[in-house]
Amino acid sequence: MVLSRIWTAFIIISVLVAGYHWLFQGNDLIFNRMVVGKADDTYSYIMVGGPQGDTSAKARIAFDSTIRSFGFVKRDRVADAKYIVTDDPGADTIKALKKIVPEATVYTYEEVRKIGLKPVDGIFETCKSAVSICINLIGIMALFMGFMSIAERAGGIRFLSRIIGPFFSKLFPDLPKNHPAMGHMMMNFSANLLGLDNAATPFGIKAMESLQELNPSKEVASNAQVMFLCLHASGLTLIPTTIIADRLALRAANPTDIFIPCMIASFVATVAAMSIVAIKQRINIFQPVILVWIGSISALIALLVYYITTLRTQEVQVFSGILGNGILLLILFLIVLGAAYKKTNIFDAFIDGAKGGFETAVRIIPYLVGLLVAISMFRSSGTFDIILDGLRNLFAALGTDTRFVDGLPTGLLKPLSGSGARAMMIDTMKATGPDSFGSRLAGVFRGSSDTTFYVVAVYFGAIGIKNTRYSISTMLLADLVGITTAISLAYLFWG
Numbered sequence: 001m002v003l004s005r006i007w008t009a010f011i012i013i014s015v016l017v018a019g020y021h022w023l024f025q026g027n028d029l030i031f032n033r034m035v036v037g038k039a040d041d042t043y044s045y046i047m048v049g050g051p052q053g054d055t056s057a058k059a060r061i062a063f064d065s066t067i068r069s070f071g072f073v074k075r076d077r078v079a080d081a082k083y084i085v086t087d088d089p090g091a092d093t094i095k096a097l098k099k100i101v102p103e104a105t106v107y108t109y110e111e112v113r114k115i116g117l118k119p120v121d122g123i124f125e126t127c128k129s130a131v132s133i134c135i136n137l138i139g140i141m142a143l144f145m146g147f148m149s150i151a152e153r154a155g156g157i158r159f160l161s162r163i164i165g166p167f168f169s170k171l172f173p174d175l176p177k178n179h180p181a182m183g184h185m186m187m188n189f190s191a192n193l194l195g196l197d198n199a200a201t202p203f204g205i206k207a208m209e210s211l212q213e214l215n216p217s218k219e220v221a222s223n224a225q226v227m228f229l230c231l232h233a234s235g236l237t238l239i240p241t242t243i244i245a246d247r248l249a250l251r252a253a254n255p256t257d258i259f260i261p262c263m264i265a266s267f268v269a270t271v272a273a274m275s276i277v278a279i280k281q282r283i284n285i286f287q288p289v290i291l292v293w294i295g296s297i298s299a300l301i302a303l304l305v306y307y308i309t310t311l312r313t314q315e316v317q318v319f320s321g322i323l324g325n326g327i328l329l330l331i332l333f334l335i336v337l338g339a340a341y342k343k344t345n346i347f348d349a350f351i352d353g354a355k356g357g358f359e360t361a362v363r364i365i366p367y368l369v370g371l372l373v374a375i376s377m378f379r380s381s382g383t384f385d386i387i388l389d390g391l392r393n394l395f396a397a398l399g400t401d402t403r404f405v406d407g408l409p410t411g412l413l414k415p416l417s418g419s420g421a422r423a424m425m426i427d428t429m430k431a432t433g434p435d436s437f438g439s440r441l442a443g444v445f446r447g448s449s450d451t452t453f454y455v456v457a458v459y460f461g462a463i464g465i466k467n468t469r470y471s472i473s474t475m476l477l478a479d480l481v482g483i484t485t486a487i488s489l490a491y492l493f494w495g
Contacts, residue, residue, distance in 0.1 A: 149353025
């Protein structure tokens with residue numbers, strides 16, 4: 001029900017905001033962008049004069065750089081331009097240009113700034129993107145669910161369940177002792193910790209399928225499913241490899257300086273998610289077993305933080321690659337080795353599991369299409385920009401420091417879209433510099449949580465859950481904890 005209300009609200013608000021832009025701000029591009037627009041579309045334009053009458057090369061170049069991020073690209077030939085940008089719409093030059101390209105639209109420099117929406121896919125392109133995501137998932141799902149099937153037949157999942165059982169039996173009291181779902185969840189959490197998103201998804205879906213076997217109401221999320229997915233969505237990652245790589249590509253002075261804040265923020269968000277669900281489900285998280293496990297994980301994170309601080313940037317890149325990919329290969333090696341020792345028919349087991357991966361990837365298409373379309377409309381209508389402008393004005397009126405608002409778009413967009421958050425972080429770095437306060441904070445925001453609505457669509461969609469109960473509200477609260485923690489850490493680390 002909560003997901004249905006959010007989905008409905010996104011669509012209604014987006015259409016109303018787009019209508020406002022069209023009726024009262026004269027933005028005749030808005031509906032086109034929402035329906036058929038592409039993120040890589042460009043508005044070709046020719047520049048006449050200069051912004052605010054400043055015709056200097058410096059002013060013209062600065063203006064072109066500003067609106068390029070909104071999809072506008074300057075042309076040299078009038079015939080190639082769809083828009084004419086000028087400070088004097090009635091000038092003789094404009095009349096002459098309109099004779100050459102009568103269908104061209106004339107805007108002032110200020111109007112271009114007002115209608116400039118960040119490039120984002122429209123409804124049609126988003127539908128294609130959602131299906132492409134699922135198609136790309138098929139191979140990955142088939143591979144890892146095939147290996148999961150081998151591990152199950154060889155008894156590896158039950159062995160892992162016995163190891164993690166004392167902790168999970170307290171956190172998931174409804175699960176039978178040593179149930180295979182414990183091993184599946186452990187595999188998912190391990191992949192997340194190592195930043196292996198491609199492996200985490202199939203492991204997580206397999207965990208949800210195992211939990212669904214115990215679920216008495218097949219369309220309503222069980223307590224165990226809610227706890228697992230909220231912990232997963234909190235996004236605890238040891239090394240934010242992709243964020244460091246993006247900062248390195250944009251020539252940040254110290255690309256790894258966001259590493260420790262990212263780890264701390266995601267860990268706090270995970271503890272918050274666990275605490276909220278535990279309160280809802282009346283689970284005592286102060287039991288000795290839970291405290292020992294959380295304390296041990298905290299100690300490991302502290303040791304890793306200490307070791308990372310002794311490495312140079314390039315060494316961190318090498319170490320993260322070895323840690324993540326090396327451990328993944330080790331897991332696959334141990335699965336095959338264990339299956340061979342148990343004399344399991346390895347390839348047959350792999351094929352049986354891989355078939356399930358294909359079916360699961362196809363099954364989540366409707367859920368993903370529905371959610372991504374609503375999110376696309378929310379962004380392309382300008383609703384997201386209105387929220388950001390409101391927040392900026394609010395904090396400015398309160399007299400607080402507003403530097404963090406430059407990085408806030410990434411934090412607010414992360415629960416909606418992982419790729420959108422990445423694009424927003426890169427845009428912030430380009431606009432304010434890779435070493436600015438806002439850019440560093442954007443990096444921490446991106447690493448402090450997972451994509452909540454994507455997680456809901458994929459994981460609940462894979463098993464046909466329609467009533468997610470309090471999952472989404474808990475995930476969003478954990479995201480809020482991650483955001484506030486990230487802001488506090490940014491001021492602590494970078495003033």
